[in-house]
Amino acid sequence: MKRTLICELPSSLNTEVRVCGFVDTIRAMKRNQFVVLRDHTGKVQLYIDAHGKPELASIVGNLTQESTIEAVGTAISNQSVKLGGLEVAVSELKVVSTAKPELPICKDSTLDVRLDWRYLDLRQPEKLLIFKIQTVAEQAMREFWTKNGFLEIHSPKLMATASESGSELFHLPYFGGTAYLSQSPQFYKQMAMNAGFDRVFEIGPVFRANPSFTSRHDTEFTSVDCEISWIDSFADVMAFEENWVNFFMSQIKEKLGSSIEELYGKQVIVPSVPFPRITIKEAKKIIRATGYKSEKDDDLEPEEERLLSGYVKETYDHDWVFVTDYPVTARPFYHMRNPQDQTLTCSFDLLYKGLEVTSGAQREHRYDVLKAQILEKQVSNKDPKLLESLEHYLRFFEYGTVPHGGYGFGLTRMIMKLLDLSNVREVTYLYRGPKRLTP
Amino acid sequence: MKRTLICELPSSLNTEVRVCGFVDTIRAMKRNQFVVLRDHTGKVQLYIDAHGKPELASIVGNLTQESTIEAVGTAISNQSVKLGGLEVAVSELKVVSTAKPELPICKDSTLDVRLDWRYLDLRQPEKLLIFKIQTVAEQAMREFWTKNGFLEIHSPKLMATASESGSELFHLPYFGGTAYLSQSPQFYKQMAMNAGFDRVFEIGPVFRANPSFTSRHDTEFTSVDCEISWIDSFADVMAFEENWVNFFMSQIKEKLGSSIEELYGKQVIVPSVPFPRITIKEAKKIIRATGYKSEKDDDLEPEEERLLSGYVKETYDHDWVFVTDYPVTARPFYHMRNPQDQTLTCSFDLLYKGLEVTSGAQREHRYDVLKAQILEKQVSNKDPKLLESLEHYLRFFEYGTVPHGGYGFGLTRMIMKLLDLSNVREVTYLYRGPKRLTP
Numbered sequence: 060m061k062r063t064l065i066c067e068l069p070s071s072l073n074t075e076v077r078v079c080g081f082v083d084t085i086r087a088m089k090r091n092q093f094v095v096l097r098d099h100t101g102k103v104q105l106y107i108d109a110h111g112k113p114e115l116a117s118i119v120g121n122l123t124q125e126s127t128i129e130a131v132g133t134a135i136s137n138q139s140v141k142l143g144g145l146e147v148a149v150s151e152l153k154v155v156s157t158a159k160p161e162l163p164i165c166k167d168s169t170l171d172v173r174l175d176w177r178y179l180d181l182r183q184p185e186k187l188l189i190f191k192i193q194t195v196a197e198q199a200m201r202e203f204w205t206k207n208g209f210l211e212i213h214s215p216k217l218m219a220t221a222s223e224s225g226s227e228l229f230h231l232p233y234f235g236g237t238a239y240l241s242q243s244p245q246f247y248k249q250m251a252m253n254a255g256f257d258r259v260f261e262i263g264p265v266f267r268a269n270p271s272f273t274s275r276h277d278t279e280f281t282s283v284d285c286e287i288s289w290i291d292s293f294a295d296v297m298a299f300e301e302n303w304v305n306f307f308m309s310q311i312k313e314k315l316g317s318s319i320e321e322l323y324g325k326q327v328i329v330p331s332v333p334f335p336r337i338t339i340k341e342a343k344k345i346i347r348a349t350g351y352k353s354e355k356d357d358d359l360e361p362e363e364e365r366l367l368s369g370y371v372k373e374t375y376d377h378d379w380v381f382v383t384d385y386p387v388t389a390r391p392f393y394h395m396r397n398p399q400d401q402t403l404t405c406s407f408d409l410l411y412k413g414l415e416v417t418s419g420a421q422r423e424h425r426y427d428v429l430k431a432q433i434l435e436k437q438v439s440n441k442d443p444k445l446l447e448s449l450e451h452y453l454r455f456f457e458y459g460t461v462p463h464g465g466y467g468f469g470l471t472r473m474i475m476k477l478l479d480l481s482n483v484r485e486v487t488y489l490y491r492g493p494k495r496l497t498p
Numbered sequence: 499m500k501r502t503l504i505c506e507l508p509s510s511l512n513t514e515v516r517v518c519g520f521v522d523t524i525r526a527m528k529r530n531q532f533v534v535l536r537d538h539t540g541k542v543q544l545y546i547d548a549h550g551k552p553e554l555a556s557i558v559g560n561l562t563q564e565s566t567i568e569a570v571g572t573a574i575s576n577q578s579v580k581l582g583g584l585e586v587a588v589s590e591l592k593v594v595s596t597a598k599p600e601l602p603i604c605k606d607s608t609l610d611v612r613l614d615w616r617y618l619d620l621r622q623p624e625k626l627l628i629f630k631i632q633t634v635a636e637q638a639m640r641e642f643w644t645k646n647g648f649l650e651i652h653s654p655k656l657m658a659t660a661s662e663s664g665s666e667l668f669h670l671p672y673f674g675g676t677a678y679l680s681q682s683p684q685f686y687k688q689m690a691m692n693a694g695f696d697r698v699f700e701i702g703p704v705f706r707a708n709p710s711f712t713s714r715h716d717t718e719f720t721s722v723d724c725e726i727s728w729i730d731s732f733a734d735v736m737a738f739e740e741n742w743v744n745f746f747m748s749q750i751k752e753k754l755g756s757s758i759e760e761l762y763g764k765q766v767i768v769p770s771v772p773f774p775r776i777t778i779k780e781a782k783k784i785i786r787a788t789g790y791k792s793e794k795d796d797d798l799e800p801e802e803e804r805l806l807s808g809y810v811k812e813t814y815d816h817d818w819v820f821v822t823d824y825p826v827t828a829r830p831f832y833h834m835r836n837p838q839d840q841t842l843t844c845s846f847d848l849l850y851k852g853l854e855v856t857s858g859a860q861r862e863h864r865y866d867v868l869k870a871q872i873l874e875k876q877v878s879n880k881d882p883k884l885l886e887s888l889e890h891y892l893r894f895f896e897y898g899t900v901p902h903g904g905y906g907f908g909l910t911r912m913i914m915k916l917l918d919l920s921n922v923r924e925v926t927y928l929y930r931g932p933k934r935l936t937p
Contacts (some may be wrong), residue, residue: 254616263703439723459595
């Protein structure tokens with residue numbers, strides 16, 4: 060007999076149904092027993108006539124919470140039932156698996172204990188919703204990209220040299236040599252540009268041997284990246300990104316807005332386009348005016364990101380803001396420099412509710428300029444082998460190159476902020492940090 | 499001025515256009531010069547009136563092949579031009595970057611040299627087409643999944659223990675301990691089932707420290723995986739997969755069939771559903787009848803896969819075949835066993851044109867049976883710590899479990915066979931093998 064999902068029951072009233080799922084709660088009395096069954100689409104009350112069906116009653120008597128069961132019965136309307144005004148009057152009941160009696164976690168367990176038992180933690184509907192949001196967001200991102208002529212690539216995660224900086228790099232033995240784990244698909248997105256792919260995207264893992272335990276860092280995360288050829292300036296990249304954000308946010312609102320409101324009490328706000336744009340120089344002025352003293356001249360500290368987003372929300376009623384024109388000292392060697400002011404790069408960050416979720420730029424595509432910028436970095440970083448380690452990368456620019464730019468986007472950071480959660484660990488399927496490699 | 503893509507030129511005749519791309523070929527004569535320009539959508543002839551526009555002629559005189567240029571001019575119909583019966587009469591020409599004069603590869607360079615200069619190798623339209631196919635295939639796969647209620651997950655690639663077998667495993671120093679690189683998302687797909695995700699998919703990298711140099715192996719590849727809850731048997735998984743294959747193949751044919759025919763001379767065949775199904779026992783009989791002597795009792799050698807697919811093509815005119823009911827000895831411990839014959843597993847492989855592209859099964863979800871199968875493997879593999887290393891995995895089955903099954907699918911293997919290419923290296927963006935970590 061075909062399974063009926065719990066969300067389908069309202070349209071199956073007065074017919075025989077088969078429902079499958081986890082035992083959410085059990086309430087057993089002498090004459091009547093009630094089991095709330097949960098699947099990925101909702102919860103439903105099962106009604107068991109303990110007096111009339113003693114064989115079912117003995118099954119329910121031995122049930123434990125979170126066990127899995129299949130029940131066959133009739134879906135009936137019952138306005139006194141809180142769960143959707145209906146219940147299933149059970150005629151057959153099968154226990155598929157019996158959970159051990161005492162659950163190792165409860166709602167107020169610490170985050171660390173919940174992560175130990177992540178699969179049980181994820182059974183809560185509001186946790187499952189995070190991954191429904193992720194699915195809708197990613198599918199919308201890809202739909203927008205493919206409609207705009209982007210190709211999907213899968214760049215290698217095993218590399219012979221560092222991708223961006225030598226720090227925070229995992230290395231491993233590799234057939235008698237050493238391999239490094241990719242920190243970013245940056246170089247390989249750029250390779251695609253010079254291979255004539257025109258526009259590419261990639262959603263995949265990146266790795267950072269970052270020893271810190273902040274709420275926004277992990278040693279492995281899903282990076283969302285794209286790169287665009289034949290741009291005139293980094294303004295083209297920002298214009299693309301804001302429309303892309305607008306599209307996936309509107310898809311999240313349309314498909315899951317009511318669930319997000321129900322389970323998190325939050326309205327999804329589809330951001331209007333264009334997003335506000337502020338140069339880092341202006342941003343620093345705005346932040347100084349709040350009285351905050353920064354230790355950084357060329358970049359924003361986390362507290363400054365929050366202050367700036369607060370200002371933008373108040374002034375423009377907007378959750379998103381582009382911060383532009385970062386100084387050369389704050390950006391990697393491959394960012395193009397402003398032809399009018401060589402101390403600045405053609406770059407931007409995107410903040411969402413006080414957190415950086417994107418770093419983007421126009422890249423330097425001219426071989427000689429790029430090589431000079433690498434040599435400059437080699438001197439300033441006192442890294443005598445930098446040019447050598449970038450030999451293969453620099454080759455991508457020898458035989459015809461195209462102007463290009465792109466951005467990287469933090470998926471878990473965005474979802475964390477969308478739901479106003481306080482830690483990326485809550486929105487990552489299985490978080491990895493310096494002290495966590497399990498489960 | 500807005501860029502016109504080369505594929506858009508037929509609808510832009512007699513208007514001024516701006517085209518951007520790579521210099522494919524140069525033919526310069528005294529009075530007339532011709533440059534074939536290439537972008538990701540096609541090629542077009544640029545006509546330069548060398549006599550009337552000497553300043554343009556001198557630019558063309560210094561051009562090298564594969565340099566990038568922008569040209570402004572008028573698109574005009576010219577039936578004598580082989581490339582689409584049109585050309586662009588150039589009025590402005592700008593060199594964006596000049597390629598070094600002698601290209602390091604040509605069409606008949608060895609595969610290894612071509613991989614050294616992969617970005618130049620990929621500039622050939624038939625190489626670019628591979629990634630257009632990949633993009634369409636993956637987007638179709640995901641569309642079919644999401645329509646059928648699947649959620650997308652990103653499982654960790656850094657693990658504390660081996661995912662499937664201890665062999666071919668990369669390991670790395672991890673904050674004073676050791677981490678392993680994931681060989682498969684298998685355990686984490688199964689975790690999702692017991693977390694109540696119902697159905698999940700993942701497309702992402704996996705890593706195998708495989709020292710072999712065959713045409714179908716690499717140390718890193720893109721694995722396409724899914725898992726389905728509440729199945730009745732592995733037949734449900736096969737039924738899902740064949741409809742999924744049918745859908746993405748029909749999308750490839752619809753969107754890229756004519757390009758594939760033009761550049762590879764191949765017809766895309768959308769496979770009819772259901773696919774043929776043959777038990778491994780029957781398959782062995784069929785292969786023996788050809789006179790081939792196998793060294794394996796419980797599995798198919800590569801040559802046997804080819805022979806069996808040949809038989810299926812001849813008998814059923816079908817490129818795809820499910821081989822089912824593999825013996826326990828050929829399958830991992832987590833495969834469910836046939837209740838009628840405990841020497842067999844509830845498993846299948848899917849062959850496409852003589853190559854295994856999928857391995858799938860119903861998984862064992864009953865804690866006690868699963869634990870017994872691990873202990874049995876521990877004895878047969880003489881691996882006294884197997885149960886211990888699977889402690890976290892086994893925990894996924896302690897608090898309520900659901901019947902489930904799924905499959906893994908080899909993306910590059912499928913594309914290789916679709917185009918009748920001979921090596922996965924040709925269809926991988928950047929191949930990784932024991933001797934290759936660059937570019």
